[in-house]
Amino acid sequence: MAKNQGELTSVLVGRNAMRKKKAKFKSYIFTHPVILGSLLPVVLLSLWEILSRMEVFPSYQLPAPTVILQTIIEMGQEGTLVTHIGITTYRVFAGFILGTVVAVVLGSLVGFYKNAEKLFDPMIQAFRSIPSLAWVPLFILWMGIGESSKITMIAVGVFFPVYLNIVSGILGVDRKLIEVGKMYGLNTIQLIIRIILPASLPSFLVGLRSGLGLGWMFVVAAELMGASQGLGYLLVLGQNTLSPETIIASIILFAIIGKISDWVLKKIEIRSLHWQDRLVK
């Protein structure tokens, strides 16, 4: 008897759990971030497609999404798509690395040494007040419209956010933690490696992400100025050949690879900053 009862309750519990799971699954479908997040874009895209087909938007100004998609697919089949994406990504990547390396070197010097701060910081701050795009003509004049002027351009854009965040990260390290290191007899180099660097890592990563964002912005500017390849070149091409689908296709590709590169950095950030006590939504 007792055994039966036990079985009975266990069956009931099992059923209840199943029901709960189902209910949970249902509500999960509707609140799942991917589904919730793509709701609005899907609706808007459908509307856009319908209105374009009804020729509410003239096709020489705003072609239908399917037309744009077709443009992308055609470029893909021709093989030009890969070339354009490749060259643009290469420029951003090279500029990003160059800007970051210079920022790390100068930023660490300024962060660690008072005299370096006095030497470099006023000048860097002064240069910062120049809108970076204003350099474009000068760089082109100096280096021509080849790769080097473009990459320098992008590096300048990446440099500032990375530099500023490194400096503020290093200067912002909690003095109390440095004292802990001093109590254990760490010398300056050890203090830097074991305390100051890990403590300023969050700030550095913030700098990298905003630097990368600016890198994508600057590659557009650089490629608009004169390029024969790249997504920015597609923008100019679209404008000159009166084909808005090429322009919009390029914009969409920019959005996608920009997002992917940011996602990679974000993953790295989450990996290396898992110790942080952050507000979880």
Added chain:
Amino acid sequence: MSLKLKNVSRTFDGITAVKNFSISAEPGEIIGLLGTSGCGKSTLLRAISGLDNDYDGEISINGNTSKEVDDRTGFIFQEPRLLPWLPVLENVTFGLKGNKETKVQRAKEFLENVGLSGKEQLYPRQLSGGMAQRVAIARALVTSPEILLLDEPFSALDAFTKMQLQDLLLDVWHTYKSTVVLVTHDIDEALYLCDRIVVLRGQPGQIDTEFVIKEERPRQRGGQKLAEYKSEILDRLDLNNTHSYTS
């Protein structure tokens, strides 16, 4: 190691925090600094540690008067000051030298002593305030420092943990005979642990009285002898008369 302070004063921007403080501690002695907040106890401890070297006067450790940090000195701060990017175990091994295995072995031993075994892989953000302070205590004790400076180390802990850790401190002291300077505002704690209690008063803080506690260890918490000392100290601090409630 012996510790000697001669006429130590410390002034911050024209405001004197500590004035003409002199004591000397024999090797293995436990000295308590007792006083109300703001009378310069932390300031003194930082001067002894070498973290602050803008004081006047002389501090000598084993006859050495250099103002540098001596890495045989351990410091337990008022706050845990754990490194947030390291898990508990690595926080404890932070100051240890030698090969990894023995470091980990020793750290685990001390974590067990402070009641935190099994928490080795947690990060500081996952600890309660009391747990974090216990990790900090383990981190300081694990290096078996020859001079141990403690700045109100147990004030954030509950009464039971506090007593446990006071006993742990005594255990470590028995083994290594460290010279200890303990800052506290808890009279019972000072009476339970110290060979000598220095009462600081005023601003700038100056030595008011010294009590030598001759009671053998282990002492009995709340025992007759300690109660007599306590009453005496309270008298010195003018806290033992009922008038103070009305005035």
